[in-house]
Amino acid sequence: MFKKVLLILGLCLALAFSNVFAVSDTDVPILLYHNIAENYNAEDNLLHITPERFKEHMQALNNAGYTSISYKDYQNYVKGLGEIPEKSIIVAFDDGYLSNYTYAFPILKEFGMKAAIFIVTGSVDNDKTVYPHFGYAQAKEMLDSGLIEIGSHTHSHRSFKDLSYEETVTELRKSKYLIEQNLGINCNLLAYPYGFDNDWTTNEAIKAGYEVVNIVGDTGTNRRSDGLYTLKRLTVSGHLTPDELIAMIEENRAK
Numbered sequence: 001m002f003k004k005v006l007l008i009l010g011l012c013l014a015l016a017f018s019n020v021f022a023v024s025d026t027d028v029p030i031l032l033y034h035n036i037a038e039n040y041n042a043e044d045n046l047l048h049i050t051p052e053r054f055k056e057h058m059q060a061l062n063n064a065g066y067t068s069i070s071y072k073d074y075q076n077y078v079k080g081l082g083e084i085p086e087k088s089i090i091v092a093f094d095d096g097y098l099s100n101y102t103y104a105f106p107i108l109k110e111f112g113m114k115a116a117i118f119i120v121t122g123s124v125d126n127d128k129t130v131y132p133h134f135g136y137a138q139a140k141e142m143l144d145s146g147l148i149e150i151g152s153h154t155h156s157h158r159s160f161k162d163l164s165y166e167e168t169v170t171e172l173r174k175s176k177y178l179i180e181q182n183l184g185i186n187c188n189l190l191a192y193p194y195g196f197d198n199d200w201t202t203n204e205a206i207k208a209g210y211e212v213v214n215i216v217g218d219t220g221t222n223r224r225s226d227g228l229y230t231l232k233r234l235t236v237s238g239h240l241t242p243d244e245l246i247a248m249i250e251e252n253r254a255k
């Protein structure tokens with residue numbers, strides 16, 4: 001009897017471990033958007049997309065069988081704490097434009113899609129710029145939907161290439177602190193402005209408490225074996241038709 005129990009226990013353990021370790025290494029593309037605008041100069045297509053085109057993009061992802069996942073989902077996947085769908089995708093926005101709240105958020109809600117917005121804490125609620133930025137109240141509303149994550153895109157959006165060690169540390173820590181104080185969350189997501197970093201940046205980001213770090217990259221996708229500190233993102237041109245978007249994603253998944 002005792003032997004039988006041991007055998008069953010052994011089998012259960014083997015099964016449990018096989019679930020943990022026999023995991024796939026799905027490649028996950030991260031799409032990077034910025035502002036959403038009704039009109040924009042054609043040459044600024046890497047910074048803007050119209051609301052109509054953005055909606056077409058989200059529809060195209062759905063039609064192609066992609067499931068939007070959160071960074072938290074991806075983090076759990078990389079750590080071996082959860083699985084993700086074979087065709088997973090992450091939708092990200094940089095800079096924290098008000099248009100993300102006005103246009104993208106309702107569209108994402110309509111499709112039940114997840115996204116992450118990396119905000120520049122020094123620009124929160126700034127409506128003095130050509131393209132205004134949303135405030136903490138809007139950020140909170142989006143967070144509360146369960147669809148949106150908020151991460152740091154530093155405090156002043158200066159390139160780390162131009163900053164001293166001390167300035168880098170301040171940018172990393174100040175933005176994290178302000179997000180946590182104003183939104184009551186643990187902010188562990190970071191995206192480097194312009195995608196640039198210095199030798200010490202990742203180390204300081206980890207020391208500051210970030211667990212997921214995004215570069216830009218603009219090529220390829222992400223795999224569990226790549227870890228969480230150099231996530232590559234594909235900047236999406238507002239010019240891409242839905243078919244071109246899917247083709248661009250497939251091309252990068254094949255790299």
Ligand SMILES: [Zn+2]
Binds near residue numbers: 157193
């Ligand atoms: Zn930016």
